[in-house]
Amino acid sequence: MNLAKIKTSYVCQNCGSVSPKWMGRCPECSAWNSFVEEVAEKPSPSGGPVPGKYSPSASPVSLACVKGLETSRFMTGIGELDQVLGGGIVKGSVVLIGGEPGIGKSTVMLQVAGILSEKEKRTLYVSGEESPAQIRLRADRLSVRPEKLELLATTAFEDVLFTLADNKYDYLIIDSIQTMVSSELSSSGGTVGQVRHITYRLVELAKSSGLTVFIVGQVTKDGNIAGPKVLEHLVDTVLYFEGDYSRGVRILRSVKNRFGSTDEVGIFEMSSKGLLEAGNKAFMDLGQEPAAGxxxxxxxxxxxxxxxxxxxxxxxxxxxxxxxxxxxxxxxxxxxxxxxxxxxxxxxxxxxxxxxxxxxxxxxxxxxxxxxxxxxxxxxxxxxxxxxxxxxxxxxxxxxxxxxxxxxxxxxxxxxxxxxxxxxxxxxxxxxxxxxxxxxxxxxxxxxxxxxxxx
Ligand SMILES: Nc1ncnc2c1ncn2[C@@H]1O[C@H](COP(=O)(O)OP(=O)(O)OP(=O)(O)O)[C@@H](O)[C@H]1O
Ligand SMILES: [Mg+2]
Ligand SMILES: [Zn+2]
CATH class of the missing domain: 3.30.230.10 (Ribosomal Protein S5; domain 2)
Structure with a gap:
């Protein structure tokens, strides 16, 4: 990969003005901190249409001639999750799972990865946060069978693309998007430019190859900068985890779903064996004494x-x-x-x-x-x-x-x-x-x- 050739530029997220360098304040609209690095389009030498931007298939077609997409779904068997997804995982879709640190994102993804790989779906779990040994420890605790699950511990997005190049995987899990760094951009991992660029690439990959992608996104309590919010419009489905740490109850909420309603929530309980379905449990301790208030x-x-x-x-x-x-x-x-x-x-x-x-x-x-x-x-x-x-x-x-x-x-x-x-x-x-x-x-x-x- 020739990295030197890729040109990037900084674009103001407020007014769209472009600058070759990062600036703290936009000279056009005076917004602070609004510049985000993006890969600049390479102009074609002949001055014709920009390559990669124009293709003959971009001509209009009659809707009647379009073959409907068969949304083949995979039921994970975790009922609460399947329900939130609108009836299982849609093949070739990109799902974003957001939540605060420690809420259980990696836990549920590892459980899902375990189920998928046991059902002979080739699954690649990419972790930029934890070492393989840490993941093995969690897998043992969750009784995830380690034989079939493939692990890649890296923060370099190009490593992930290289591993996926021969198309042998059905499912990809990225834990988490904030830790991934693409060398196409000079900005550091976790910035808006990086997370957006990498997500965009993953969406492209999913649409072209049928790979199903889960992206874990950290929600920061303060401000949400470079959090899952900036990715919501790119992906097919957005799920958020919320809940209370002390009680171990977690709600998985769908805030966007191109393949189902957003009315459903999944209710889980965090235990040492992982996230268990808790659909029939009350959300409070009924045995306690009533008190004023x-x-x-x-x-x-x-x-x-x-x-x-x-x-x-x-x-x-x-x-x-x-x-x-x-x-x-x-x-x-x-x-x-x-x-x-x-x-x-x-x-x-x-x-x-x-x-x-x-x-x-x-x-x-x-x-x-x-x-x-x-x-x-x-x-x-x-x-x-x-x-x-x-x-x-x-x-x-x-x-x-x-x-x-x-x-x-x-x-x-x-x-x-x-x-x-x-x-x-x-x-x-x-x-x-x-x-x-x-x-x-x-x-x-x-x-x-x-x-x-x-x-
Ligand atoms: N041995 C254990 N028994 C019960 N619960 C545990 C145990 N170990 C960890 N947990 C639970 O798992 C949670 C961490 O889960 P997990 O690592 O999946 O969260 P995460 O959302 O991926 O966090 P991060 O944002 O840090 O990656 C802890 O907050 C705790 O509630
Ligand atoms: Mg995690
Ligand atoms: Zn501006």
């Missing part, structure tokens, strides 16, 4: 209901302005609910610091959690625990009235499955044998109910 809420993740624990702390403030803090919940929505409780429930929260947390490291983006958040705030403020045999679900409007949320039936079944006794919602008697419906019609009704339940 803790409320259970059945939320929907995609089309799937499960129960989360919402925790609130409302305590008198020592500051001139009370503190408001929400983890896993929209802070603006929290402020709105506080205002509603103040006005419609007569709760004097203006002199209280309010903290809200969704246990399990989850994010709840549904208005359906309003009623549970209000219940948690009232419970904490009045210092009255709410028994763990009931769940709250419903949206709260500005006038304090409560409204039903989508798929109440699903939420109810989930609550019943965990042996809940009361389903506290803004709906009149839907008949149900297994769980008792409590109709909460507004904030006033919620305050009365909680006051009575605490006795």
């Amino acid at each position: 803790k409320v259970l809420c059945p939320v929907l993740e995609g089309s799937r209901p499960f129960i989360v624990e919402i925790q609130a702390l409302a305590a008198p403030t020592f500051f001139q302005y009370p503190k408001r803090n929400a983890t896993g919940f929209d802070p603006n929505r929290l402020n709105m609910l506080i205002a509603i409780l103040e006005k419609k429930g007569g709760l004097s929260l203006s002199g209280a610091d309010v903290y809200l947390n969704v246990a399990g490291g989850l994010r709840v983006n549904e208005p359906a959690a309003d009623l549970a958040v209000c219940a948690a705030l009232i419970s904490s403020f009045k210092d009255k625990p709410i028994p763990f045999d009931r769940v709250f679900a419903g949206e709260v409007g500005l006038t304090g009235e409560a409204r039903p949320a989508p798929n109440m039936q699903g939420r109810m079944s989930e609550a019943a499955r965990f042996g809940m006794k009361f389903f506290c919602v803004p709906v009149k008697s839907d008949k149900s044998e297994s769980i008792e419906l409590v109709n909460i019609k507004d904030i006033g009704g919620l305050m009365e109910y909680l006051a009575a339940a605490g006795k």
